[in-house]
Amino acid sequence: MKKLIDLLTEEMAKGFEQAGYDPALGKVTLSNRPDLCEYQCNGAMAAAKQYKKAPFAIAQEVADQIGESRLFSEIQVVKPGFINLKIGTAFLADYLNQMSREERLGCENIGQGQVMVIDYGGPNVAKPLHVGHLRSAIIGESIKRICRYMGYQVIGDVHLGDWGLQMGLIIEEVRERQPELVYFDESYTGDYPKEAPFTISQLEEIYPCASAKAKEDPVFAGKAHDATVKLQQGNRGYRALWDHILHVSVSDLKRNYEALDVTFDLWKKESDAQPYIPDMVEAMKKGGYAYESQGALVVDVKEETDTKEVPPCIILKSDGATLYSTTDLATLLEREKLFHPDAVLYVVDKRQEMHFTQVFRCARKTGIVRPETRLLFLGFGTMNGKDGKPFKTREGGVMRLETLIQDITGAVYRKIMENRTVEEGDARETAKVVALSAIKYGDLSNQASKDYVFDVDRFTSFEGNTGPYILYTIVRIKSIQNRYSQLEGRREPVLRGCESSCEKELQMELARASEVLEAACQEMAPHKICQYIYDLANGLNKFYHETKIIAEEDQEKQAGYMGLIGLTRTVLETCIGLLGFQAPDRM
RNA sequence: GUGCUUGUAGCUCAGUUGGAUAGAGCAGUGGCCUUCUAAGCCACGUGUCCGGGGUUCGAAUCCCUGCAGGCACGCCA
Numbered sequence: 001m002k003k004l005i006d007l008l009t010e011e012m013a014k015g016f017e018q019a020g021y022d023p024a025l026g027k028v029t030l031s032n033r034p035d036l037c038e039y040q041c042n043g044a045m046a047a048a049k050q051y052k053k054a055p056f057a058i059a060q061e062v063a064d065q066i067g068e069s070r071l072f073s074e075i076q077v078v079k080p081g082f083i084n085l086k087i088g089t090a091f092l093a094d095y096l097n098q099m100s101r102e103e104r105l106g107c108e109n110i111g112q113g114q115v116m117v118i119d120y121g122g123p124n125v126a127k128p129l130h131v132g133h134l135r136s137a138i139i140g141e142s143i144k145r146i147c148r149y150m151g152y153q154v155i156g157d158v159h160l161g162d163w164g165l166q167m168g169l170i171i172e173e174v175r176e177r178q179p180e181l182v183y184f185d186e187s188y189t190g191d192y193p194k195e196a197p198f199t200i201s202q203l204e205e206i207y208p209c210a211s212a213k214a215k216e217d218p219v220f221a222g223k224a225h226d227a228t229v230k231l232q233q234g235n236r237g238y239r240a241l242w243d244h245i246l247h248v249s250v251s252d253l254k255r256n257y258e259a260l261d262v263t264f265d266l267w268k269k270e271s272d273a274q275p276y277i278p279d280m281v282e283a284m285k286k287g288g289y290a291y292e293s294q295g296a297l298v299v300d301v302k303e304e305t306d307t308k309e310v311p312p313c314i315i316l317k318s319d320g321a322t323l324y325s326t327t328d329l330a331t332l333l334e335r336e337k338l339f340h341p342d343a344v345l346y347v348v349d350k351r352q353e354m355h356f357t358q359v360f361r362c363a364r365k366t367g368i369v370r371p372e373t374r375l376l377f378l379g380f381g382t383m384n385g386k387d388g389k390p391f392k393t394r395e396g397g398v399m400r401l402e403t404l405i406q407d408i409t410g411a412v413y414r415k416i417m418e419n420r421t422v423e424e425g426d427a428r429e430t431a432k433v434v435a436l437s438a439i440k441y442g443d444l445s446n447q448a449s450k451d452y453v454f455d456v457d458r459f460t461s462f463e464g465n466t467g468p469y470i471l472y473t474i475v476r477i478k479s480i481q482n483r484y485s486q487l488e489g490r491r492e493p494v495l496r497g498c499e500s501s502c503e504k505e506l507q508m509e510l511a512r513a514s515e516v517l518e519a520a521c522q523e524m525a526p527h528k529i530c531q532y533i534y535d536l537a538n539g540l541n542k543f544y545h546e547t548k549i550i551a552e553e554d555q556e557k558q559a560g561y562m563g564l565i566g567l568t569r570t571v572l573e574t575c576i577g578l579l580g581f582q583a584p585d586r587m
Numbered sequence: 588g589u590g591c592u593u594g595u596a597g598c599u600c601a602g603u604u605g606g607a608u609a610g611a612g613c614a615g616u617g618g619c620c621u622u623c624u625a626a627g628c629c630a631c632g633u634g635u636c637c638g639g640g641g642u643u644c645g646a647a648u649c650c651c652u653g654c655a656g657g658c659a660c661g662c663c664a
Contacts, residue, residue, distance in 0.1 A: 308590035464612040
């Protein structure tokens, strides 16, 4: 289904063409002067230069050519050469009715037949999720849902960090605490216990402890390094211990992500890519891409158009060990083999941009990915506190994600209880849903690439442009629909031509849905959806306030209203679904 | 030092890809609940769009330049 703005543009383009001008001049945009018109076309002013003619005259000719049109209720030519347009009410209603019957609210199937891998989340094993992980999870989840909605076959991969020095540190620390464990007995050949020798909370305490110790004590650091190497070489006992660490961690991570309503299709980890490394390195050497420089094995990734120095991509350190870039390349290799993706998207802190340009270029140069595979990087900014510095707890420590969610959920719960008489059990559930909307909307309404301020007070106050405001709007609609369903002699809701101005505004807002969603997908910009549903919610609330729906006596009119708010609900719910949260029935 | 990026109302942020008088929210003031949820609606005020040049009918938006902040710049992830 064509976008409304395109239909209007085509109509204007026809006018330009018939008047003897370039049809490309017919581009229609939403009016920036709602007091004057609803849509506008500024092509006549661009044409003035091209055709050396007064813009006003051109605009007049075009308007005359179009004359009476079903699409427009009014075409007005103004001062320098603006063509001001008002949309026909019947046409608008027809468009919306068709849209409500369409799949995807009339969006094009822009991802059809394409496979996309999205790499987001990126937690590390044995470390609790903290606020730094929040953005990747929230933004990645939203992009995943948006792309999937648009027809892409999307594979979301959490890409766990499970292979670095951190593992050696933990193993060594466990040894110091419980040296008697069988995992450290080199001569042991039997099966290892099924139960892990630690809980998740112990694990979370072990890592920072070991990390601090390694900084102070070079002997311990050396042992941890050795343990890492042994693990990577396949030492049985270490491998078994590592399995425990992994399992304990992953089940905890799953619980946390579930609370965020973030789900991954794949729980791949760095270690999964390791088997691909030897052959990959060999191929790079053979292909003449990799060479030795300052003791390390590197691949040049400079390009002539570079305005800055792009250092070579390091494949092996001078001690022969692999590193982050090696694993990332091997992961791409694995993805290519398993999924043959058309696009691979990384939702990662923007500070890693240089790393990924190196990896992308190296992957392309060495043929790890096909030339047509799109490698995309969506870098997000830092989540700051009110002071503009990276978000911390009051004590200055790292804020755990769980704590943050709990705090906000608690604040929401209190708000629900003080406001309305909702049963306590329901209030608990509702609080979770509303709090999630506050957190996610608060994040996603900012441009991903920019740093943003996470202000707990603001996010829990729920006034104005917030997730809860959107939910509240949906709840209002649900409430009316409930009432309507109990009315006698009600009719099938069908949206009708608008009569009041606030009704028309709401309808025009609805008609933008596909345009906004497609743009959000193509630009990977969830904040555009936020902005849109905020406008849409405003439109609905205005309409709500001025129109008494249940009390309306004209039943046909009433059914028209029901059709209108029903479609509004569909659009709002679709959009918040794409952002990654849902609306409760009451709040 | 080099490169990237950001700079818009007191605060937090949009700005339809060059259009008319730059917009929202919060904060402030004043109205609106016997009628579909007041987490709402309505009204009022706020700007050297960081500074300076340029491009053109027209610039917050494009180009140059200066200032300020953030970030990245070979064996961490």
